[in-house]
Amino acid sequence: MTAAGFSVATPEAALDALFVPFTGGDLSLPADGRVLFLRARAGVRLRELARPGWLCEQSFLPFADELARCGLRVGEPAEGETFPLVLLLPPRQRDEARALFARALDLLAPGGTLVASMAKAEGAKSGEADLKQLAGSVASLSKHHCRVFWATPQPDAIDRALQDAWRALDAPRETADGWWSRPGLFAWDRVDRASALLAAHFPVDLGGRVADLGAGYGYLATQLIEHCPGITALDLYEAEARALEPARRNVVNALRAAGRDFPVSVHGHDVTRGLPQCYDTIVSNPPFHLGRADLPELGRAFIASAAAALTAQGRLLIVANRHLPYEALLTARFADVRQLAMQDGFKVIEARGVRA
Known part of the structure; x- marks a missing residue:
């Protein structure tokens, strides 16, 4: 970074x-x-x-x-x-x-x-x-x-x-699963397996002001809206401008389907530059490659930005390929780091208590 x-x-x-x-x-x-x-x-x-x-x-x-x-x-x-x-x-x-x-x-x-x-x-x-x-x-x-x-x-x-x-x-379209998306976005025509695994491990007490980093077309955000009643505000951050309109449509549909009404915003923003405000919880399926090459530094940049934006007792929930070396950085930035799941080559990690 x-x-x-x-x-x-x-x-x-x-x-x-x-x-x-x-x-x-x-x-x-x-x-x-x-x-x-x-x-x-x-x-x-x-x-x-x-x-x-x-x-x-x-x-x-x-x-x-x-x-x-x-x-x-x-x-x-x-x-x-x-x-x-x-x-x-x-x-x-x-x-x-x-x-x-x-x-x-x-x-x-x-x-x-x-x-x-x-x-x-x-x-x-x-x-x-x-x-x-x-x-x-x-x-x-x-x-x-x-x-x-x-x-x-x-x-x-x-x-x-x-x-x-x-x-x-190139126009936003509905996929077979009912999501708004468009060709070329990450996992544009399906639910990414890693994101689905992370969503399945959202804690029932997840709440407060929440951010989704690298939100793509908004799948994780829709799952937060549907399954986490304690959320009071939700911000989606995505660096690819072509993803913003599908994400907006998906979160609007999710709010309507859940019968919920709280502030949800979709931001075109490079997460590696840091975040503009603080959060109680941050979730992310951070990108780890560009083209065909692994680039774990990109995921580590997401973690660093998340740690800097969380409240003192805030928590980070991420999913990653099991081989990616994120644990050392997480342990350096958080007091409590634990693995919630290991499945199909992916790991879900929760980190709490940002170190000063």
Whole structure:
């Protein structure tokens, strides 16, 4: 954790490959200097090439903060604004990626070029095929174990019906289990087993002001509302902006179903920066990886922020993969640490009594 939030690694290979068509002469940067970079990530090549007219869009707060610390302009396009060049790092989840291709074409000026880069192991072949299906002719090349592909579509070459259908894939939707969610969120179309295990071990006396850290689409919060009558206020914290609307819908539905009425707020916030107020109880299924790599430091950052925000007799309830080394930090920050459950490769831990 740093003063500006948790530092995470950039996918340098995909980012480097994205700019190969420009350095190799296949493509040129626009003369007016206006470039939109969707799902932008900070990196050496981006810092070298970016100009003041570039706009970086990133919905995940730690990544957005990293871009801003590099001096890049971060935000969203204005209503009706289009760009002669749109860069894109598509996500692995296919519905999410397809919706992003459709939106990228909405933001592309007539005669403009859309360029995307994906690791071969992360669905590059499917991504290239999808863009070709949507926009017509596509050029591509391979570099750094990635595939970079681009299109300069004529307006009549774009499959508008398909674009409409794919654009709608990003809208919040109800899953088969009745939760509001959207593709690409963590465990977006199911109840995560670790979260379900944690919810099953919520103490009956859990109450007061409660926070859910890394709330996702709000599953744990709905279980708190349903099963913990002592709660007087509930705050959900989530760093991925795309999760906020589904979370709001789920907690509203949970309050209505439970016949309860107390303050519930959903905050777009990077938990690793700390929390803005104190709590009697904090619950969390903290993230422990980005991409395919374990990153236990991220979970430890959640624990540190929770310890700093709990009242003196407050308690923390977390669930984690059994191999993650959280116990030493928990013991250092809390007087009483005990394991409530060990099941299916996960452990539920309760920590009480914050050490001064």
